[in-house]
Amino acid sequence: MRLDDAPPVLVKERPLRIAVVGLGPIGLEVARALMGRRDLRLAAACDVVPSLAGRSLADLIPGAPGIPVDGTLDAALARGVDAIALCTSSRIEAVAGDLARAAVAGVHVASSCEELAAPPTEGAAGELCRHLDEDARVAGVTFVGTGVNPGFVMDRLPLQLAGAMVRVDGVRVERIVDAGKRRGPLRAKVGEGLTVEEFRAGIAARRLGHVGLPASAKLLARGLGTTLARCDEKIDPVTGEGRVLGVHQHLVAETADGRPIDLLLQMWVGAPAPHDRVTLAGDPPLDVRIDGGTQGDRATVGALLDALRRLPRAPRGLITVAEPY
Numbered sequence: 001m002r003l004d005d006a007p008p009v010l011v012k013e014r015p016l017r018i019a020v021v022g023l024g025p026i027g028l029e030v031a032r033a034l035m036g037r038r039d040l041r042l043a044a045a046c047d048v049v050p051s052l053a054g055r056s057l058a059d060l061i062p063g064a065p066g067i068p069v070d071g072t073l074d075a076a077l078a079r080g081v082d083a084i085a086l087c088t089s090s091r092i093e094a095v096a097g098d099l100a101r102a103a104v105a106g107v108h109v110a111s112s113c114e115e116l117a118a119p120p121t122e123g124a125a126g127e128l129c130r131h132l133d134e135d136a137r138v139a140g141v142t143f144v145g146t147g148v149n150p151g152f153v154m155d156r157l158p159l160q161l162a163g164a165m166v167r168v169d170g171v172r173v174e175r176i177v178d179a180g181k182r183r184g185p186l187r188a189k190v191g192e193g194l195t196v197e198e199f200r201a202g203i204a205a206r207r208l209g210h211v212g213l214p215a216s217a218k219l220l221a222r223g224l225g226t227t228l229a230r231c232d233e234k235i236d237p238v239t240g241e242g243r244v245l246g247v248h249q250h251l252v253a254e255t256a257d258g259r260p261i262d263l264l265l266q267m268w269v270g271a272p273a274p275h276d277r278v279t280l281a282g283d284p285p286l287d288v289r290i291d292g293g294t295q296g297d298r299a300t301v302g303a304l305l306d307a308l309r310r311l312p313r314a315p316r317g318l319i320t321v322a323e324p325y
Contacts, residue, residue: 019081020042021088021098025184029297030305031064043079043081046069077102092116099135103132106140108141110304112304113145114147116318117321118222129318142316147299148303149216159220159224165284167283173279175277176266177274178268178272179267190267191246217263219320221256226256236249276290
């Protein structure tokens, strides 16, 4: 056998060391899922809630390693991690400081922050995202926002399906979710139990409603090789017996090259026949329905784990799931 015919020597890579930041329902499930992975290793946990800081993670997750819960991100970063699963907020302004500290430490970030999934380009938020992108590039790390929606059902999944089409003329995604089967924080976010007046005040204050539809529309346009020319979203309460059960959100957009994007989300307690449905007009047309829908909490955990394992080989900077990574 000639030397150049010898089989390649396979070098086993060590597991990526992960810090879970934000130990709410999603963060705890990410930590629990990391315990069963060989390619990812739970190395640190962090939450700013005083009642959690200093406790052992094993107190929160039976069978978890005895990792102390750090009360600051800097303390978690000091444990020598490679990447962060950031599960704290839906808003860019709330996670920007943690991203900046991650860049200084040379650490990748996969976040469930909905606004980060399609970083804005205009105004103060756009300027903030440009700085974060530059910080990540200089540090040689990657930041990405992902989850079930945005991150999969209303953007990544349609774009994957579109890969089997010659021509895409329009996109419609319908997502019906029974919020009664979801975690408490999500039911609170859709306004369960509020009056209509309280609901509308919460929407105006950006405390209620699902954040991700505009992000999904931007991701769809980006994945189709264009941008959005217009984007209009309407959010209304779904009521029963005088109280709010959840939200009905409808986004209608159009790409710069004239293709319509229609995103409908109904997320309320008791919503019948939950499902996800993707309808793509074009050649050939596609109509794909997931009966029962994609389980949101578990799929968010799955999307974060998938992003974490991809981070070392991903393009550097602030990226999106619309590009291969």
